[in-house]
Amino acid sequence: MTPHHLILAFVYFFVVLVVLPIFCSNKVYSVHYQDDPEKNAEIEAAKREHRIRGVQEYLKRLDAQESHSFHTFQLSVPVDNLVIVIAKKPAHEEDLVLSQLVAEIDRNIRQDNIYRNALLICNATRIPFQELEDLSQFYPVLLAENTTTWRLFNSEEVIKHDFVDCITQGLRVNNFRHVTVIRDLVVPFSGFLNVVNQVTRHQLSGGMVRGEPVEEHNPWLFLHLHEPVPFRHYEFSGNCIRELLLITLSGALIFVAIFRWLEGPFQPMSTRVMYAFYGALYFLTFALVLGRPYISELRRFAGDLYRVYDPPKAIHFSALTLPSLALPDLLTQLNLLRCSTYSPFHRALDQMMTTLERSGYVISPSLVRYVVRS
Known part of the structure; x- marks a missing residue:
């Protein structure tokens, strides 16, 4: 086991137990979301005032x-x-x-x-x-x-x-x-x-x-x-399983590529498998904790990435x-x-x-x- 393996394990548990609960506490679709009606009302009021000022300025310029x-x-x-x-x-x-x-x-x-x-x-x-x-x-x-x-x-x-x-x-x-x-x-x-x-x-x-x-x-x-x-949320369906598999494979490939660049191309197969495992674990955990709506936001980068499906109900x-x-x-x-x-x-x-x-x-x-x- 290399020092990188120990660091990755320590960072994973630190992020999962400390960073994500703090970072996701105000994310509505996260598993760590903590509802604060008073704070939410203030945020919505601020957003509303910002939009009102924006449209007033836009119409003045026309x-x-x-x-x-x-x-x-x-x-x-x-x-x-x-x-x-x-x-x-x-x-x-x-x-x-x-x-x-x-x-x-x-x-x-x-x-x-x-x-x-x-x-x-x-x-x-x-x-x-x-x-x-x-x-x-x-x-x-x-x-x-x-x-x-x-x-x-x-x-x-x-x-x-x-x-x-x-x-x-x-x-x-x-x-x-x-x-x-x-x-x-x-x-x-x-x-x-x-x-x-x-x-x-x-x-x-x-x-x-x-x-x-x-x-x-x-x-x-x-x-x-x-x-x-x-x-919008993850469920037991073919589309969700495919999305999670794609996220997991992306994490595995990204981690293997990063540590190949850091440690050189001559790595034992067991080391590459370990890095792939950590990459898949990191990405899958983040996707499940953050929530599918935030992951889906990545589709906004291009029109061809948007998903179109038959809704299950009206x-x-x-x-x-x-x-x-x-x-x-x-x-x-x-x-x-x-x-x-x-x-x-x-x-x-x-x-x-x-x-x-x-x-x-x-x-x-x-x-x-x-x-x-x-």
């Missing part, structure tokens, strides 16, 4: 006429992805959640040089409110229709009606390949739109044959952009991407349904996969995060 003209032009030509924001009058209008959402989408549209995208705000409150009036100076806004199918006191029917009506409005103003519908409860991560376009184009709708992009017959219905918390609607080819049948079927507390919209949408014989997916890690106050 030229209202140029911004409105830019987005109006985007709507006048066919696009790869039309982003529709379903806007409702908020309970805490001072939080500027709608402004944060729209500003982040604006950034993404302006930064995406590969795909053509457009933005449309759909006023589902059906009456003006101050934040939306301010945003209407910079971005196109349409008023959702108040049809006889809308039930004011049935919240699930309202969600369904807003969804159907705002997409219908989008179909009238633009010819798009995909549509992304977002409720003003979330704010996207930076670069989310490019990831959505890559995933829908390459993983869901297309493929490569002899190095050339081709269309595949892969009928899919929707892609949820928010992954629910219960789906997901509440906050942000969805849908192909235009599926919309006529979907909207027709949804108009025939009546949603209620006992038959909520997200379950009705999930049932459409069976009705229309199309697949539904969720992306991991999430491309949006909830910021609205509960």
Whole structure:
């Protein structure tokens, strides 16, 4: 046994017993997380104030006429992805959640040089409110229709009606390949739109044959952009086992390479096996202690690394991407349904996969995060 073996063993137990419990005490998804409601409230308030200042500064830098003209032009030509924001009058209008959402989408549209995208705000409150009036100076806004199918006191029917009506409005103003519908409860991560376009184009709708992009017959219905918390953790499934095996093998190879560089290439096989064992143990322990959500964050380095899978149960609607080819049948079927507390919209949408014989997916890690106050 070399001195390096003893050091690795000592460091492992020191990290596991001392460092990780301290480092992970404020990590929500870690096994060592210690809940502190008062501290969490202060952190959330600080983040909220930071986002509010950021969106206020962003809108101040924009030229209202140029911004409105830019987005109006985007709507006048066919696009790869039309982003529709379903806007409702908020309970805490001072939080500027709608402004944060729209500003982040604006950034993404302006930064995406590969795909053509457009933005449309759909006023589902059906009456003006101050934040939306301010945003209407910079971005196109349409008023959702108040049809006889809308039930004011049935919240699930309202969600369904807003969804159907705002997409219908989008179909009238633009010819798009995909549509992304977002409720003003979330704010996207930076670069989310490019990831959505890559995933829908390459993983869901297309493929490569002899190095050339081709269309595949892969009928899919929707892609949820928010992954629910219960789906994010490690469980006894094929995907999780494969992830842990990949992490374990990566640790083994990295440690063998590092100590080969430190000690030279002429090492006994038993020494290499020992280093591989420690590397696998370190990486596997860190992955299990930190939690799968933090490990999944590494996928954000490239759009092709994002994981798309069939969710085990229906997901509440906050942000969805849908192909235009599926919309006529979907909207027709949804108009025939009546949603209620006992038959909520997200379950009705999930049932459409069976009705229309199309697949539904969720992306991991999430491309949006909830910021609205509960």
